[in-house]
Amino acid sequence: STDLAPLNSDTEKDRIDWSQLEAKFGAFPKLPDGTKAGAVSKTLTNEYWRSLGEGYKSLGDRVGVPVVYQAAQSEGDQLGQLTIAEGLVTQGYNVLLVSPQTDSNLQPIMEQAKAANVPVVNVNDAVIPQAEHYVGNVQRDNGVRVAKWFIENRPDGGKVAIVEGQAGVYAAVQRTDGFKTTITEAGKFEVVASVPGNWDRQTSYDAATNVLQQHPDLIGFYANNDGMALGIVEAVKAAGLQDKVAVFGTDGISDAYASIRAGELTGTVDSFPVLTGEVALESALRLVAGQKLPRVVATPQALITKDNADRYSGAGDAVRKALLEDAAAGN
Amino acid sequence: MTDVTEHTAARPRAEFLHRFSLRDAGTLIGLVVILAVFGALVPGFFAERNLINILQQSSINACLALGMTLVIISGGIDLSVGPTAALSAVISASMLVAGVPFPLAIAAGFAIGLVCGLLNGVLVAYVGLQPFIVTLGTLSTYRALALIYTGGNPVLGLPAGFRAIFNGSLFGLPLAVIIVAVVALIAWIILKKTPFGEYLLAVGGNEEAAYIAGVPIARTKIAAYMISGLLAALAAQILIGRLGAAEPILGNLWELDAIAAAAIGGASLMGGKGSVVGTILGAVILGTMRNGLTLMNVQSFYQLLATGLIILAAMLIDRVTRGRG
Amino acid sequence: MTDVTEHTAARPRAEFLHRFSLRDAGTLIGLVVILAVFGALVPGFFAERNLINILQQSSINACLALGMTLVIISGGIDLSVGPTAALSAVISASMLVAGVPFPLAIAAGFAIGLVCGLLNGVLVAYVGLQPFIVTLGTLSTYRALALIYTGGNPVLGLPAGFRAIFNGSLFGLPLAVIIVAVVALIAWIILKKTPFGEYLLAVGGNEEAAYIAGVPIARTKIAAYMISGLLAALAAQILIGRLGAAEPILGNLWELDAIAAAAIGGASLMGGKGSVVGTILGAVILGTMRNGLTLMNVQSFYQLLATGLIILAAMLIDRVTRGRG
Amino acid sequence: MSVPRLQFEGISKVFPAVRALSDVSFSVGAGEIHGLLGENGAGKSTLLRILSGVYRPTAGSVLIDGRPVTLNNPVAARAAGVAMIHQELQQVPHLSVAQNMFLGHPLTRGGIFVARREQERRAAEALAALDPTIDPAVPLGSLKVAQRQIVEIARALLDRARIVAMDEPTSSLTPSEFERLAEVIAGLARDDVAVVYVSHKLDEVFGICQRATIMRDGVVVGSVDLAQVSEKAVVSMMVGRELAQEQHRSHASSEVRLSVRGLASATKVRDVSFDLHRGEVLGIAGLVGSGRTELLRLLAGADRASSGRVEIDGKAIKLSSPRDAIAAGIGLVPEERKREGIVPLRSISSNMALASMGVFAPRGVIDHARLKRVAAEKMKRVNLRPFLLDRPIRLFSGGNQQKAIIGRWLAAGTRILLFDEPTRGIDVGAKAEIYHLIEELAAEGHSVIVVSSELPEVIRLADRVLVVRDGTVAAELDRADLSEQAIAAHAIPQSETQGRQGAGHRVGA
Numbered sequence A: 001s002t003d004l005a006p007l008n009s010d011t012e013k014d015r016i017d018w019s020q021l022e023a024k025f026g027a028f029p030k031l032p033d034g035t036k037a038g039a040v041s042k043t044l045t046n047e048y049w050r051s052l053g054e055g056y057k058s059l060g061d062r063v064g065v066p067v068v069y070q071a072a073q074s075e076g077d078q079l080g081q082l083t084i085a086e087g088l089v090t091q092g093y094n095v096l097l098v099s100p101q102t103d104s105n106l107q108p109i110m111e112q113a114k115a116a117n118v119p120v121v122n123v124n125d126a127v128i129p130q131a132e133h134y135v136g137n138v139q140r141d142n143g144v145r146v147a148k149w150f151i152e153n154r155p156d157g158g159k160v161a162i163v164e165g166q167a168g169v170y171a172a173v174q175r176t177d178g179f180k181t182t183i184t185e186a187g188k189f190e191v192v193a194s195v196p197g198n199w200d201r202q203t204s205y206d207a208a209t210n211v212l213q214q215h216p217d218l219i220g221f222y223a224n225n226d227g228m229a230l231g232i233v234e235a236v237k238a239a240g241l242q243d244k245v246a247v248f249g250t251d252g253i254s255d256a257y258a259s260i261r262a263g264e265l266t267g268t269v270d271s272f273p274v275l276t277g278e279v280a281l282e283s284a285l286r287l288v289a290g291q292k293l294p295r296v297v298a299t300p301q302a303l304i305t306k307d308n309a310d311r312y313s314g315a316g317d318a319v320r321k322a323l324l325e326d327a328a329a330g331n
Numbered sequence B, C: 001m002t003d004v005t006e007h008t009a010a011r012p013r014a015e016f017l018h019r020f021s022l023r024d025a026g027t028l029i030g031l032v033v034i035l036a037v038f039g040a041l042v043p044g045f046f047a048e049r050n051l052i053n054i055l056q057q058s059s060i061n062a063c064l065a066l067g068m069t070l071v072i073i074s075g076g077i078d079l080s081v082g083p084t085a086a087l088s089a090v091i092s093a094s095m096l097v098a099g100v101p102f103p104l105a106i107a108a109g110f111a112i113g114l115v116c117g118l119l120n121g122v123l124v125a126y127v128g129l130q131p132f133i134v135t136l137g138t139l140s141t142y143r144a145l146a147l148i149y150t151g152g153n154p155v156l157g158l159p160a161g162f163r164a165i166f167n168g169s170l171f172g173l174p175l176a177v178i179i180v181a182v183v184a185l186i187a188w189i190i191l192k193k194t195p196f197g198e199y200l201l202a203v204g205g206n207e208e209a210a211y212i213a214g215v216p217i218a219r220t221k222i223a224a225y226m227i228s229g230l231l232a233a234l235a236a237q238i239l240i241g242r243l244g245a246a247e248p249i250l251g252n253l254w255e256l257d258a259i260a261a262a263a264i265g266g267a268s269l270m271g272g273k274g275s276v277v278g279t280i281l282g283a284v285i286l287g288t289m290r291n292g293l294t295l296m297n298v299q300s301f302y303q304l305l306a307t308g309l310i311i312l313a314a315m316l317i318d319r320v321t322r323g324r325g
Numbered sequence D: 001m002s003v004p005r006l007q008f009e010g011i012s013k014v015f016p017a018v019r020a021l022s023d024v025s026f027s028v029g030a031g032e033i034h035g036l037l038g039e040n041g042a043g044k045s046t047l048l049r050i051l052s053g054v055y056r057p058t059a060g061s062v063l064i065d066g067r068p069v070t071l072n073n074p075v076a077a078r079a080a081g082v083a084m085i086h087q088e089l090q091q092v093p094h095l096s097v098a099q100n101m102f103l104g105h106p107l108t109r110g111g112i113f114v115a116r117r118e119q120e121r122r123a124a125e126a127l128a129a130l131d132p133t134i135d136p137a138v139p140l141g142s143l144k145v146a147q148r149q150i151v152e153i154a155r156a157l158l159d160r161a162r163i164v165a166m167d168e169p170t171s172s173l174t175p176s177e178f179e180r181l182a183e184v185i186a187g188l189a190r191d192d193v194a195v196v197y198v199s200h201k202l203d204e205v206f207g208i209c210q211r212a213t214i215m216r217d218g219v220v221v222g223s224v225d226l227a228q229v230s231e232k233a234v235v236s237m238m239v240g241r242e243l244a245q246e247q248h249r250s251h252a253s254s255e256v257r258l259s260v261r262g263l264a265s266a267t268k269v270r271d272v273s274f275d276l277h278r279g280e281v282l283g284i285a286g287l288v289g290s291g292r293t294e295l296l297r298l299l300a301g302a303d304r305a306s307s308g309r310v311e312i313d314g315k316a317i318k319l320s321s322p323r324d325a326i327a328a329g330i331g332l333v334p335e336e337r338k339r340e341g342i343v344p345l346r347s348i349s350s351n352m353a354l355a356s357m358g359v360f361a362p363r364g365v366i367d368h369a370r371l372k373r374v375a376a377e378k379m380k381r382v383n384l385r386p387f388l389l390d391r392p393i394r395l396f397s398g399g400n401q402q403k404a405i406i407g408r409w410l411a412a413g414t415r416i417l418l419f420d421e422p423t424r425g426i427d428v429g430a431k432a433e434i435y436h437l438i439e440e441l442a443a444e445g446h447s448v449i450v451v452s453s454e455l456p457e458v459i460r461l462a463d464r465v466l467v468v469r470d471g472t473v474a475a476e477l478d479r480a481d482l483s484e485q486a487i488a489a490h491a492i493p494q495s496e497t498q499g500r501q502g503a504g505h506r507v508g509a
């Protein structure tokens, strides 16, 4: 498998949509006795990653597989995360689910796990090039969806701005690029600013204030995550421009939904972390059971606005159903 | 005789320099240069609205940096300001959301800041540990407490009334700016006019001499850390008022900005030296830079580069003016 | 006469204490306590594989902390180690990927480390700026350069041959551990046995006196920063060998861990004091803690809490043993 | 007989590895000026630090007016009526003179604000009797050592204490400054204050004290009535043996070792020219602030000269750093030992070896065996006490620190030694040793320059004396013409000798 091409989760051909798992690979398989799964994510300081863990746990509970879920102490603690992952390998878990801090910081795990004959599933966000299995959404698509909203809903075009996540992080780069490329190609829009927000609410607030001051005729912001988007919303409100400026975030955390319902945040691209967690664990366990899955299992996402927020925020099963409908409809 | 006249003549000038030192003038020159550069490059940079923006965006860092300056003068350092602010923010916020009256919730936030500072101070002053390490330890500890308390979630939905307190304007200036200006004035008075200010300078300048002279070393240091904690709490209140939410991860890397502002303003990390005016100017320099670079839509990598270079340049200007001073 | 006999009798013990100081003994006690606690709580903690893991996981921090120790002894501090490592990593890696022979690519990485250290050192020693601020400025600058150089993308696909250099084992120990052990031995020799070591201790202990005694102050300081840069580069090579990729954001917050290790090991941030043995023990303490907490499946918020408390506890143990020493 | 104002009863003090005081008892009456004498390391400062609340005694008690007092910290000592002038200047350079004097107990307006003006007025009053030229408003760091010491004395006077302890208050002062201090001390005695006076300058002690207690190695050897005993007897009590009074011996040759022409600095030194011969001891005298220290620093490469030429053995040398000077065989024993001399945390051996690393590490690695041997030899020669070569130098008394610094240059094989106030704070025994050492060095062919504000010292040591005035050589006096009067005559600026001589100047005569 050393001849595996470096993975690009957004363009990999060997992929399957999550909705097809059951159709193509049958019902959930029987697992060897005592199967247990280890998972390590980026950080628990962000709701997204906690929700992912909930997904692991809920499926794990349902199928009787204990899941240990750990996370680094902070976003950016790359070696700490590696230490955690190495601990999981040595402790004899049957499968690992990892959401690496960066594209490479968990690389040694791939080799150690291979030696220990433990499958590893790369779940979302940063992408390990040698990963044999990836479950997650198409990062670039986040930005594309928001850009499409602008193209459809703001036919006259106008000035838009991007607030980026931490410089150099895969998800931030992809999301930004998807948005920027799509909206620029539409012709009528101008990306007047693409400034760093560092995943931080306060930084984004200040950045948005400055951008608005320079471009009071701005029609929208796209932020690489919801925390930053919520900071931008406050800046837009403080500038008194809430009726003119649309603000979009990414992730679909509960605060974002609340803000959307309150008519403040225009929308977010929800990537359904709980469902993603379930799909990831399901895929991982199918691997344990010996099934040969495609390299990438794509998980759903949807652009949430006030109009459809209720559809995507109900109980787990309802959302699953709605998303399956979306998938069937080819969204 | 000649001698005496000379002394008398020299007095007023010395007095003036004493008040607005050459060192502060150096920082001011730095600020003016940066303003001029951005003014030339960015249309509308000098718009009143933008200048107010700069002040507002500098106010939180200035608030922290004032506390940091006092701690640095006392010969210490406080790396834990960010987590202290976070802890104070989430506790105030959760009380506010639970319907506790504003004054009580704010007071609780301030109390948290004071307690965090007290712990730092006691470990430094009574136990005799190195300030850098103590506050490195409490940096993790306080952050962890804030995360555990909230389970990692932001506290949302702060009452509008509370937000108005820190979000309003007076005479066209944001209240946050006015609050920090008042804090700066108080800090200036403390440093220049009160025994405590003298004690700070003495403890940082020569601890043994201060001890022998009867300066209450431990109490002075503890007070410095408590003020730093209190100002971190104040910064937290201002911020959550502005954002309408309190996050346990708030205040990440604040300590570096605060230290940079104090150092650009002339504080020596060896202790015994520092200036309130300089610190404020230092904070405004950093704020101006961020504002200007954003307005110029400089890409984030280059913003980072500019930040680093500006810090170095400011210190070089400092060095040159000190050389002349 | 009695005096003389007494002196002679006391000699061997004093000699031993000189080599393995009471202070280091304190750090060792701290490590033993932590090992004992985890050994009791975590089954399989003392498995050879796990102990090797701990060493391997501590090796990068130990490598940085050794350089940091020398800088701290000289009275400085180096906050820029992480970005220095990142810059060195991406440049070596891009050369390797471009097919440049290993020795050349590695040498280039080391050269980058040396140059980064040189710049820090020159600004501190010749220009006379405060080390904290200089390296705070270069922290941003070097990081920005690494990001700009790579466009923010990781450099992937390092040749297997290169990775084998840093990834192999010898006598059952990972090569990285052996490399760092050798570096530690060299650092120990430098500090205890060479004029440069004496110069470091003198410059950090009393710069003015060292100057009068003919110590080459500037060269000594610059050498310390260059060693720190070189060791950051070495850490970078070890890491990219392990990871098979180099990222411009590598080395985030490394400086804090390195400083913590040095301080736990007895280095004084006032300069003039520090121990190679202590620093290694400090790095292993931090590594052990992380390993043990992970094996105990402690949630990350509580891990953070434990990190903070351990740093404080280590300093308290330090304080107590110093009191007795 | 009334109870004494101050009594020490069985005071002992043990530091780790050192017993500094054993069962020290003596008393001082109200209005008495009591000398406390002893060699370096005898325990004088330790005793006074116990009196001023800085150290706590291991055993024993202090009684004031017959009542035992607890002196747990400096504040308690102040409250008990004790004021202290510490041997090491205890000051904060960034604060003003007045702020330093009132540090710890500032005058306030309304209990909130520091009353700067009032402090400055009161500080000026206290300074008036000692040195009216010191401006209480300037930062203390801008003063010279001597002035700082005067500030330290004036600070103790502010307290109106019942007991004033002075630990070598005149170590940086000239005789004329001592005269003024003597008047002040007499005034204190008239006000019934008990004064404990520590000095290595025996003439001062004999001049102002009635009685003296003599200590050796932490124990009291005896208390004497100074009117009844000779200086010689006191000295032998201090050192435990007879001290031979040595006479000056010259070893100067005609061979010029060092030649200085037109040396000038940007600040103090203007156009200095002189020759120094092989085996010669050249004295440099002058007023405080006349530029002697700076001249030595130029020669030691510690400061850069703005012009001038320095030759050694006829070859021009570059002096852009102390390294250059050391390479050329020049070494400086600096004036401010604590700031410029020692590396406090390092051992005696390390401090000694610092300047000769090339010698001890010929192949890049220090030969510790050799270093130990040389350190033992050099420290024996300078008679280090206690003889603990691995002990951090900060734990040694000032005199012994000075010996280690001298040892540093002996080890480095320096041929030209520059001594700036070589015996400041050094006891009679050690002083004689150092004089002897200097002469030995000269006899071995070393060339020596001695800057000293103690004219007897210059006269005792020098083969020839340069008198420096306003940064330039005002006169060169041969041994035959040497006298305190002759030196003073050249040291004082002309207008001063005619006008208000001595009023505002500290005179080295």
Ligand SMILES: Nc1ncnc2c1ncn2[C@@H]1O[C@H](COP(=O)(O)OP(=O)(O)OP(=O)(O)O)[C@@H](O)[C@H]1O
Binding pocket: D015, D016, D018, D019, D020, D038, D039, D040, D041, D042, D043, D044, D045, D046, D047, D087, D385, D386, D395, D396, D397, D398, D399, D400, D425, D427
């Ligand atoms: N803090 C300390 N720790 C250990 N030993 C000390 C300490 N302070 C003083 N000593 C030792 O106590 C002894 C007495 O020192 P002290 O300073 O009292 O002498 P002194 O008579 O004042 O000498 P000098 O005339 O040189 O000032 C010396 O051997 C000294 O090394």
Ligand SMILES: Nc1ncnc2c1ncn2[C@@H]1O[C@H](COP(=O)(O)OP(=O)(O)OP(=O)(O)O)[C@@H](O)[C@H]1O
Binding pocket: D144, D145, D146, D267, D268, D286, D287, D288, D289, D290, D291, D292, D293, D294, D295, D335, D453
């Ligand atoms: N321009 C200056 N700025 C700061 N300090 C100075 C300056 N010139 C001299 N000094 C310091 O002041 C002290 C007195 O030096 P100077 O050479 O003028 O006097 P001196 O004749 O040696 O008198 P003293 O007896 O005080 O040493 C020295 O410590 C010197 O380093």
Ligand SMILES: [Mg+2]
Binding pocket: D044, D045, D046, D087, D167, D397
């Ligand atoms: Mg003494």
Ligand SMILES: [Mg+2]
Binding pocket: D292, D293, D294, D335, D420
């Ligand atoms: Mg002098």
